[in-house]
Amino acid sequence: MKRQAHAHRRRRRAAAKPAARKPGSRKPGSRKPAAAARKPKPTPRQPQHGFPEGMEAGYQEGVSVGYHGFGTYFEGTSIIIPSYNQVDFLKKCIASIDLHTSGAHEIIVVDNASTDGTEPYLRGLGSKVRYKVLETNRGFAGAINVGMMMAKGTYLLLLNNDTIVTERWLDNMLACLNSDSSIGMVGPVTNYISGDQRIDVPYKTVKGIAPFARQHNSPNPAKWQRTDRLTGFCLLFRRELWNRTGYMDEGYAIGNFEDDDYNIRVRMQGYAMYIARDTFIHHFGSVSMKALGEKLAEINDHNQQVYSEKWGNPHDLVHYVHQLGAPGAAGPGETSFFPQHIVARGVSGTLYWIESGVRRPIAGPVNVPVARLSQVDLRRWPVGEPIAPELAEAGWHGRATDGSGLPTMQGVAGMGADGLLYYVEYGARRRVSSAKAAEAWGLQLKPQGLVTAEQLAMLPVGMPIIAPVHVSEQL
Structure with missing residues (x-):
């Protein structure tokens, strides 16, 4: 009986004794040492011989994607903005686009080597804009040309950085452009410009722009007006027109007359141009050009001479071509000339x-x-x-x-x-x-x-x- 009692006590003590722990394990309820908690788990060692092959495969895949994606465009508008040392105006312009542009679009800013903080501002916008900062000031035409090369939209819109766009601005202009395939370019009306696109406005401060534009920009095809001249502060056209006409002429230094030059080239192909008078945007007015001071007159005289030497009497030339029968959409574009x-x-x-x-x-x-x-x-x-x-x-x-x-x-x-x-x-x-x-x-x-x-x-x-x-x- 004593031996049975002793055996019973040994079994109870053995049942109460905790099981032996495996190496590296810890007692239940105890806290894991901090050093152990920070110790990373070992990762399987990758065979080194596969790295070059993997990198090459990834590179070739990227090349393939780029190759097959080249020349593909989205159904929407590329808004191309040239800029030079007017970052505060550029901020207002981009903010107004964000507020009043609902259709598919991209914003492209090409900066002419500004020194006023434009580049940090653009960098801070992240994916909101695509941008290029040029090493030198290539002028309005040069910046626009880079932007047109970068554009991915089926429509291209050239926009000065000293503008504020308004409700329905792009919708109304697109409606005018797409109303007839013979229309090559469309522009809006504004408060500050030369020619027929200028209108009188009642407001005196920036706060008055939105209320006036809201009333003015009611869609109305009866207000579309054919014209022989559109200024470059805001120009809308199809990608097909750019393919047929090409870049702006960079022979016009800094700015002025390159838009008149483009007008002639478009008209010679037989395209019409229209002012969408049901579309108003605000224009502060050539702020980058005015900043040139006394040099502005010299630049303007130079460009006028370039224009005259290139075209002579351009309107007579357009009339001459139209008498012969302009190439039209069936022709090879400007190559006809x-x-x-x-x-x-x-x-x-x-x-x-x-x-x-x-x-x-x-x-x-x-x-x-x-x-x-x-x-x-x-x-x-x-x-x-x-x-x-x-x-x-x-x-x-x-x-x-x-x-x-x-x-x-x-x-x-x-x-x-x-x-x-x-x-x-x-x-x-x-x-x-x-x-x-x-x-x-x-x-x-x-x-x-x-x-x-x-x-x-x-x-x-x-x-x-x-x-x-x-x-x-x-x-």
Whole structure:
């Protein structure tokens, strides 16, 4: 009995004794040491040989996504704002866009190397805007061109940074633009501008803008007015028009006249332009240009001279084209006014021989003038088969033959009885619009004397030849 009692007590003590803990475990209810709590869990060691392969695979995937996404656009408007040292006005402008723009859109700001804190402000906006800060001041046209290159919308809208947009501003302008495919560009009315887009306003302070615009911007197609001039403070057009017309001319230093230049180029293609008089936005008025002080008059005089030398009488030229029958939407756009049988290059430096509506890579250097074109202009011509340099040079000098050994009379120039320079190609005489146009293409160096004024008069009339725009080497 005693042995049974002792055994019973041993079993009770064993049942009460806690089980032995495994190494690294802790007593129930005890607190885990702080150092142990901070100790990270070990991660499986990755095989080092797979890292380069993985990085390369990720890079190739990114290239593929970028390649297949290039040239795709969203159904909406790219609002392009050039800026220069007016960050407070820019803030007001962007705030008004946020408040009054409901449709699909993106905001693109291109800054001309401002020194007033514009870049930190743009950086602080995060994904609200896409922006580019240029290293130098490339002027209004230069900043706009960069913005148009960056744009992803099916509509492009150029907007001064010293504007305040209002209720229904973009909706009303889009309605006007899309009411007829023959309309190329649309602009609003405002309180401060030259020409027919200016209207009188009753308000005296910024607080009066919204109430006035709310009443004014009631949609009304009866108030849409056709015009021959739209100013660049606010311009809306389709991407297709940009593809056909291209960049603004950066030959106009800093600002002024580049919008008038663009107007002429759009009208020559047969497009109409309209003022959406049911759309008002506020314009403080050329604040960046006014900041130039005494230099403003010098810049304006320079640009006026550039405009005059390039176009002469532009309205007469537009009338001349319309009499011939403007190219319209079915034509190749501004390329209708470029010559053939010339050599051109884009950003890559590759030389192309332009003939029969095709650009043929030249397999070597040539000793003839080369016209510099933007990529937008150059790519309207499809790429053809390469051509030997000596054949391109022979064609440029008018020595190409029709196979019988006789000159084809292609790509030669001659003076007409009216004293104007004409260019002969494909059996037609094409009026060269100005000396600047001739120099841009090297036409004044083309063979002359191969065709007389009498022979020119017998040829049918083709589209005139205009100068290509001047753009930076990156476009």
